[in-house]
Amino acid sequence: QLLLLRLTMKRLFSTSHSSVDAKEMKKFQLLAHKWWDEEGEYSALHSMNDIRVPFIRDTLLSMRSNYHMGNPLSGVKILDVGCGGGLLSEPLGRLGASVTGIDPLEDNIRTADQHKSFDPVLAKRIQYKSSSLEEIVEECMETFDVIVASEVVEHVADLEMFIKCCSQVLKPEGSLFITTINKTQLSYVLGILVAEKLIGIVPEGTHEWEKFVPPEELESLLESNGFSVKTVNGMLYNPLSGSWSWMESTSINYAVHAVKSGAQAQPSPTGALSEVGSEQPSDTAGTAL
Amino acid sequence: LGHNIHFHDKKIALLEAGPRKDYDRMPDSYSNRVSSISPGSAALLSSFGAWDHVCNLRLKPFRRMQVWDACSEAMIVFEKDDLGDMGYIVENDVIMSALTKQLDAVADRVEVFYGSRAVGYTWPLSSHSCDTSPWVQIELADGRRLQTKLLIGADGHNSVVRKEADIRNIEYWYDQSAVVATLHLSEATDNNVAWQRFLPTGPIALLPLSDTASSLVWSTSHEHASELLAMDEESFVDSINSAFWSNVNHSDFIDAAGAMFRSAISLLKPSGTAARQLPPSVAQVDPGSRAMFPLGMGHATEYVQNRLALIGDAAHRVHPLAGQGVNLGFGDIACLVHHLGAAAFNGSDLGSLKHLLKFETERQRHNVSLIAAIDLLKRLYSTRLTPLVLLRTWGLQATNALPPVKEQIMAFASK
Numbered sequence: 001q002l003l004l005l006r007l008t009m010k011r012l013f014s015t016s017h018s019s020v021d022a023k024e025m026k027k028f029q030l031l032a033h034k035w036w037d038e039e040g041e042y043s044a045l046h047s048m049n050d051i052r053v054p055f056i057r058d059t060l061l062s063m064r065s066n067y068h069m070g071n072p073l074s075g076v077k078i079l080d081v082g083c084g085g086g087l088l089s090e091p092l093g094r095l096g097a098s099v100t101g102i103d104p105l106e107d108n109i110r111t112a113d114q115h116k117s118f119d120p121v122l123a124k125r126i127q128y129k130s131s132s133l134e135e136i137v138e139e140c141m142e143t144f145d146v147i148v149a150s151e152v153v154e155h156v157a158d159l160e161m162f163i164k165c166c167s168q169v170l171k172p173e174g175s176l177f178i179t180t181i182n183k184t185q186l187s188y189v190l191g192i193l194v195a196e197k198l199i200g201i202v203p204e205g206t207h208e209w210e211k212f213v214p215p216e217e218l219e220s221l222l223e224s225n226g227f228s229v230k231t232v233n234g235m236l237y238n239p240l241s242g243s244w245s246w247m248e249s250t251s252i253n254y255a256v257h258a259v260k261s262g263a264q265a266q267p268s269p270t271g272a273l274s275e276v277g278s279e280q281p282s283d284t285a286g287t288a289l
Numbered sequence: 290l291g292h293n294i295h296f297h298d299k300k301i302a303l304l305e306a307g308p309r310k311d312y313d314r315m316p317d318s319y320s321n322r323v324s325s326i327s328p329g330s331a332a333l334l335s336s337f338g339a340w341d342h343v344c345n346l347r348l349k350p351f352r353r354m355q356v357w358d359a360c361s362e363a364m365i366v367f368e369k370d371d372l373g374d375m376g377y378i379v380e381n382d383v384i385m386s387a388l389t390k391q392l393d394a395v396a397d398r399v400e401v402f403y404g405s406r407a408v409g410y411t412w413p414l415s416s417h418s419c420d421t422s423p424w425v426q427i428e429l430a431d432g433r434r435l436q437t438k439l440l441i442g443a444d445g446h447n448s449v450v451r452k453e454a455d456i457r458n459i460e461y462w463y464d465q466s467a468v469v470a471t472l473h474l475s476e477a478t479d480n481n482v483a484w485q486r487f488l489p490t491g492p493i494a495l496l497p498l499s500d501t502a503s504s505l506v507w508s509t510s511h512e513h514a515s516e517l518l519a520m521d522e523e524s525f526v527d528s529i530n531s532a533f534w535s536n537v538n539h540s541d542f543i544d545a546a547g548a549m550f551r552s553a554i555s556l557l558k559p560s561g562t563a564a565r566q567l568p569p570s571v572a573q574v575d576p577g578s579r580a581m582f583p584l585g586m587g588h589a590t591e592y593v594q595n596r597l598a599l600i601g602d603a604a605h606r607v608h609p610l611a612g613q614g615v616n617l618g619f620g621d622i623a624c625l626v627h628h629l630g631a632a633a634f635n636g637s638d639l640g641s642l643k644h645l646l647k648f649e650t651e652r653q654r655h656n657v658s659l660i661a662a663i664d665l666l667k668r669l670y671s672t673r674l675t676p677l678v679l680l681r682t683w684g685l686q687a688t689n690a691l692p693p694v695k696e697q698i699m700a701f702a703s704k
Contacts, residue, residue, distance in 0.1 A: 038641070047643075053635050069634070070297020091636025096298070118423055119438075 020104045020132045021157040027205055028084070032107035035085025036115055041203045044237060044244075045087050045151065048179070051235065051244045052150055052255065053091045056177055059231070059257050060146065063175070073097035079144040079169060081133055082152035086112035086126065092148070093125040100144070106130040133165045140169045150179045153218070154211050163225050172262045176227060179235065179255040183212035186251045194239075201239050215250050227258040290626055291395035292337035295633040301399045302435060303392070304427075309403050310385040315346050321469045321578040322381040323496060323504045325483070325612035327703040330619035331377060334387070338394070342387035343379055349497045350374040353482040355566060356685075359489065359538040360673060361547045363682040364565050365689040367699055376612070376703065378483070378496045378504065406430040410440075410453045413596055424640070425596050439640040441598050441625070443618075446587050448603035454594055460587035460606070463667065465491050466514035467584055467609055468507040471575035472529070477501050484568040485610070486533055487670040492610045493532045495568055503569070505529065506609055514581045525579070526571050533568050542675065547682050554690045584608055586664055588657070592649040596640030600625060605656050608667045613702060617656055624651050659701070 034041045061072055068074065074096035080089045083101030085108055093099045093116075103109055109130040116122045129136070147166050156162045166176055181191050188209045195202040219229050235253040237244050290296050326334075326348075334340040352375055357364030369375055392399055409428035424436045442450030451458060472495070474480070480497040491508035498504050507517070507529070517525060587606035592599050601618030625648050632644040669681050688694050 038643075049637070050635065057634075057636070068297060069294040070299075072634070090638070094633075094636040094638075 021155060024155040025105055027203075028105055029107060031203060032085075032105065032111055035087060035108070035111050042085075042087065043242060044201050045084075047242050048150075048235075048237075048244050049088065049091055051246065052088065052177075052179055053095075055233070055255060055257075056092070056146070056148065057095060059177075060175065071096035076146060077144050078146040078148060079140075081147060081149045081166075082155070083112060083128065084108050086115055086128065088148060088150055089126050089128075090116065090122060093122045097125070097146075099126045101126060101128045102131045102133065102136060103128075104130065104132045133162060133169075137165050137168050142169065142171050144170055144174060146170075146175045146177070148177045150177070151181075153178055153180045153213055154207060156211075159213065159218075160221055160225070163221050163227070167226050167260055170260045172260055174260050176222075176258045176260065177255070178218065178258075179253065180218070181207065181212045181253050182250055183209065183214045184251045187212055187253075190252055195237075199239055201237075215254055215256065218256060222256070222258045226261050228261060229256060229258045231255075231257040290629065291392065291399040293626055293630045293633075295630045296398065299398065299633065299639075302437070303399060303401045304405045304407055304429070305401055305403050306406055307403070309389060309401075310382060311389045312346065312382065312386040315380070315383065318575055318578070319471045319498050319502055319504065320380045320382050321471050321504065321575075321580055323378055323498070324381055324384070324615045325496060326377040326379050326384075327613075327616045327619075328374065328376065329623075329703050330616045333619050333623045334384075337391055339384075339387040339391045342390050343383055346383045346386060347499075348377045348379045348383065349480070349499060350377050351481050351483045351497055354485070355482060355568075356485045356487070357565065358487050358670070358678070358682060358685065359532075359535075360487075360678045361539065361543045361682040362551075362565070363547055363685040363689075365685050365695070367695060369699070375699070376483075378498060380498075402429070407449070410450070412454065423596075437596075437640075438638060439596055439598065439629075441600060442603045443599075443601050444603055446585070446602040446606040448599065450597070451589055451599055451603050454597055456594065456599070457590045458587055459590065460585060462583060462585040463508075463608060464510060465508045465584045465608075466511050466581045468505065468509065468514050468517050468579065468581045470505045470525075470580070471498070471578040472503050472505050472526075472571045473573045473575070474501055474503060474569045475572040476569070478569055480569065482566070482568075483612075484533070486568075488532060489538060489671065489673045492670065493529070494610075494612075495533070495571075496612075503571075505574075507532070508584060508609060511583070518579050518581055522574050522576065525574055529571050534570075538673070540675070543678055543682060546679055547686065550683050550686050554686065557690075586660070588660055592652060593642065593645035595642050598625060598645055598648065604652075605660055607660055607663045610667060610670075611659075611663050611702065613659060613663065616702070617659065620655065621652055624648055 031041055038046045057072060060076065061067060072095050073092065076097040078092055078097045078099045080092070080099055080101040083089050083103050086101055089099045089101040089112065101112060103112070109128045112128045116126050116128075147170055149166070153159055153162065170176060181187050191212070192207055192209055196204045196206065215232055219232070222229050232250060233255045234247040234250040235244055235255055236247045237253065290301055331340055334343065352373070353366065353368040354375060355364060355366050367375065392401055406429065407427050408430050411426035413423045413425060424438055425440045427435045427437070427440070429435070440450065442448050442454075444450055446460075477500045480500050480503065483494070483496050485492050485494040488509070490510055490513055493507040494505070496504045496506065509517070517528060520528070585606060586608060589599055589604045592604045600621040602614065604621065605617060607614050607617065628644045628648045629639060632639060632641070637644065669677060672678070
């Protein structure tokens with residue numbers, strides 16, 4: 001079974017059934033020190049903050065009633081899954097939130113810890129931990145108001161389990177924000193061919209088209225695991241200006257906001273079936289290509 | 290910045306070399322350092338409550354500005370259609386006091402270090418080595434050390450911050466000094482007009498302070514400026530009156546050419562242009578109010594660097610002939626506050642070059658054309674050469690006859 005194979009490979013990084021993919025980890029290991037170079041390999045992620053931070057901020061503010069414009073996210077507990085070097089954790093921390101950033105790669109956490117250490121305010125507001133999502137589930141049941149998984153789900157091995165774990169650590173009516181890449185011909189051409197091989201705005205080999213997630217699949221996985229999808233927005237990167245913008249079409253990049261239902265979320269009875277089901281899209285995609 | 294809502298949670302330090310200036314009542318005599326505040330600048334000051342203090346202390350609005358040539362009859366008059374205020378003449382001390390009061394109001398966020406001086410600057414390394422702090426370190430004369438995410442250099446045209454940051458500055462000294470003084474008029478008048486006459490040696494301006502007093506700004510050669518300061522009060526007053534009233538620089542040729550052009554205009558525009566008014570005559574000067582300072586022009590090649598922004602005279606310096614120097618600075622402030630506020634609300638690192646560059650682009654676009662225009666005007670009006678006098682005479686007369694052009698000029702200058 002595919003799952004068993006992955007288990008043995010992951011022994012190095014985690015001890016249990018996991019959504020972490022070892023091959024993915026290796027890719028990021030090499031670039032662990034480049035996170036904070038705004039003009040470097042991760043420049044597109046730095047500029048993505050210009051739209052994903054306002055998206056998260058405004059969505060959360062629309063659901064809150066009393067907040068201060070100088071400290072809008074004060075009191076909000078956020079989990080940043082796959083935080084990398086802390087690119088997204090830091091702005092959220094500056095807006096007042098208490099952020100826990102987790103990443104399976106220790107080098108990433110080390111970089112993130114060191115970067116936040118220079119700012120006395122951030123150093124207290126953000127906590128980093130080298131861990132996978134599954135490993136913190138037990139001690140963090142229903143702890144967080146918000147989970148942010150930005151540019152992560154296209155790297156995980158088992159998406160449904162990832163979502164289930166999100167649901168477990170999220171408080172009822174908590175928000176889940178995901179940004180990821182769609183699985184279309186366009187996303188292959190632009191997201192991999194152009195971005196990685198042609199103009200090199202993304203380090204080569206970062207993405208595998210097989211692992212891209214179409215919004216329909218993500219939505220159905222979310223809905224069948226106790227989430228209600230509120231917003232889906234397409235995102236577009238302009239390599240000439242180095243900036244991101246929103247667009248109607250979700251054919252390349254997109255962002256999702258979902259809310260965990262208030263009642264105790266029960267995974268749908270088709271849980272086992274959907275696990276098998278999630279293996280299928282890659283097969284069909286294979287034949288399509 | 291302290292009053293900006295997105296900065297509620299931030300800490301700001303202000304290093305001020307001078308002493309604290311806080312007045313509840315202004316002294317009877319006027320200070321000889323005044324500024325012409327544009328409506329745009331007044332709006333900025335009002336946005337954080339400082340303008341109210343200015344109004345409570347003292348200021349003089351003016352409705353009209355007449356600018357004319359000493360070498361010809363050409364003149365141009367600016368005034369707003371709705372007869373609203375074109376601008377305000379305010380003593381610099383009044384503005385300082387108003388600002389001090391508003392700083393006190395946000396003392397929990399802004400700490401002012403009076404009488405302080407920075408002696409050492411340590412800039413962040415450009416590499417992302419992560420070993421040393423990426424913030425700017427500053428050492429004060431009294432030994433204290435501060436560190437900050439963003440350093441704003443607002444330390445005037447001889448900016449130390451700019452020099453320490455190795456930012457190249459294009460600068461040159463005009464061969465002129467400005468003489469300032471507080472004058473008393475011969476008779477009380479509405480005094481809501483600002484007067485400026487371009488003499489070959491430099492422009493002389495009379496800015497209203499009250500119904501009986503005006504402030505003098507006379508830009509002229511260094512030698513003439515020293516003479517003006519040295520002469521007795523009566524001679525000084527005579528020089529001023531003669532500068533405004535005498536027609537010794539006219540030549541018949543220019544007068545004829547100007548009159549011909551004027552009649553040409555009146556063919557196209559029968560309503561004609563406003564008649565030239567005569568400025569009030571000066572009776573005496575406030576003893577001890579005469580002072581002079583040299584004039585120059587400057588423009589920094591960069592306004593920003595990583596974790597650094599220059600504003601005001603540290604970034605650009607102009608000739609006082611257009612009364613724009615301080616307004617450019619206020620414009621810088623409004624723009625920087627806007628961009629920093631947005632950056633703070635996005636959770637960005639305040640010293641990040643990304644939004645600092647937006648500020649630089651926006652301000653350079655606005656400032657460079659104005660600075661170039663002021664410099665051009667200064668050069669154009671510094672000569673007696675007939676062709677240039679003819680050019681500027683006709684140019685001025687033509688501009689005076691075209692309300693849309695004048696409105697554009699006023700709109701640009703009053704931002």
